[in-house]
Amino acid sequence: MSDIDDLKSKYLKQISDASDEASIEAVRLAAVGKKGEVALKMRELGKMTPEERQVAGPALNALKDEINSALNARKASLADAALEERLKTEWLDVTQPSRPRAEGSIHPISQVTEELTAIFADLGFAVAEGPQIENDFYNFDALNIPPEHPARQEHDTFFMHRAERDNRPPHVLRTHTSPVQIRYMEEHGAPCRIIAPGRVYRSDYDQTHTPMFHQVEGLAIDKDISMANLKWVLEEFFAAFFEIDGIKTRFRASHFPFTEPSAEVDIQCSWEGGKLVIGEGDGWLEVLGSGMVHPKVLLSANVDPNEWQGFAFGMGIDRIAMLKYGIPDLRAFFDSDLRWLRHYGFAALDVPTIATGLSR
Numbered sequence: 500m501s502d503i504d505d506l507k508s509k510y511l512k513q514i515s516d517a518s519d520e521a522s523i524e525a526v527r528l529a530a531v532g533k534k535g536e537v538a539l540k541m542r543e544l545g546k547m548t549p550e551e552r553q554v555a556g557p558a559l560n561a562l563k564d565e566i567n568s569a570l571n572a573r574k575a576s577l578a579d580a581a582l583e584e585r586l587k588t589e590w591l592d593v594t595q596p597s598r599p600r601a602e603g604s605i606h607p608i609s610q611v612t613e614e615l616t617a618i619f620a621d622l623g624f625a626v627a628e629g630p631q632i633e634n635d636f637y638n639f640d641a642l643n644i645p646p647e648h649p650a651r652q653e654h655d656t657f658f659m660h661r662a663e664r665d666n667r668p669p670h671v672l673r674t675h676t677s678p679v680q681i682r683y684m685e686e687h688g689a690p691c692r693i694i695a696p697g698r699v700y701r702s703d704y705d706q707t708h709t710p711m712f713h714q715v716e717g718l719a720i721d722k723d724i725s726m727a728n729l730k731w732v733l734e735e736f737f738a739a740f741f742e743i744d745g746i747k748t749r750f751r752a753s754h755f756p757f758t759e760p761s762a763e764v765d766i767q768c769s770w771e772g773g774k775l776v777i778g779e780g781d782g783w784l785e786v787l788g789s790g791m792v793h794p795k796v797l798l799s800a801n802v803d804p805n806e807w808q809g810f811a812f813g814m815g816i817d818r819i820a821m822l823k824y825g826i827p828d829l830r831a832f833f834d835s836d837l838r839w840l841r842h843y844g845f846a847a848l849d850v851p852t853i854a855t856g857l858s859r
């Protein structure tokens with residue numbers, strides 16, 4: 500009987516000393532496994548007298564049970580301890596304030612300007628800029644809009660001051676980005692390939708007109724540029740901008756004093772179920788004015804129209820931003836409503852590039 504007591508105290512001690520699963524398993528095999536010490540003892544029962552066996556049998560069974568339950572208890576307490584340890588390191592204070600969101604966002608106009616700049620850069624167009632306070636000459640005369648020309652009235656011009664009153668050349672808030680054509684050609688001559696995005700001003704205010712809005716001018720001058728090049732460039736642009744391959748355009752004959760011939764350009768859309776979808780269906784949406792640069796315009800920028808020719812276009816940035824991002828009211832662009840800006844704004848680090856994608 501004393502060996503049973505010895506076994507018991509030996510294994511219970513080993514069990515309580517075991518510090519991980521593997522050592523518990525080792526103790527289990529040594530004690531109560533098939534070839535363990537308790538099993539060996541049980542084999543000896545056969546050699547005992549019936550009296551001895553009556554005592555030793557139950558004692559060995561009890562020993563086996565006791566060792567097994569000690570093993571299980573130790574296993575459970577080790578698992579508890581391991582869980583405790585994990586909970587300590589993986590602890591999360593749910594009462595802490597949440598991680599702050601990046602303050603501010605990129606305005607859709609800025610985003611779209613970046614997008615179109617990336618696309619036209621890929622097509623070989625550089626970016627040019629001009630002043631928002633323009634003089635009469637660049638905004639009108641140089642663009643073949645002489646004084647008293649009806650186009651001056653159509654532009655709802657903001658005048659800075661009147662020439663007649665103080666004898667200075669009249670300044671206006673530019674009514675379009677076309678004066679940048681003149682300034683660029685004056686400075687750099689031909690050939691050239693530029694876009695000029697920026698703010699323009701007209702005295703007008705309703706759901707689709709604001710007194711300040713944005714245009715992007717395009718200008719490509721070389722020896723043999725034609726309307727075909729214009730059409731290709733615009734179709735490439737719209738396919739990339741709206742991310743729709745093979746988007747259709749429609750050129751409608753029109754009139755601008757600074758281009759001849761002139762065309763207004765529409766893109767394909769559908770209005771089905773009151774929902775505007777770009778690039779399908781048989782509806783059309785006007786997005787820009789364009790044409791072949793008028794010889795008089797080249798002349799006023801000191802470019803020889805006998806040698807050079809090219810196309811120009813002017814597109815509403817706000818307009819294409821509204822179409823691409825489903826923004827219904829133009830005026831909201833300039834309301835500085837923080838809720839609107841959070842909803843329609845773009846993450847500051849999502850810089851659009853041709854390689855990584857334009858809108859994400």
Ligand code: PHE
Nearest residue numbers: 675677788789790811812813
């Ligand atoms: N400047 C014109 C406008 O504001 C657009 C345009 C630009 C048309 C260039 C033709 C060529 O309406």
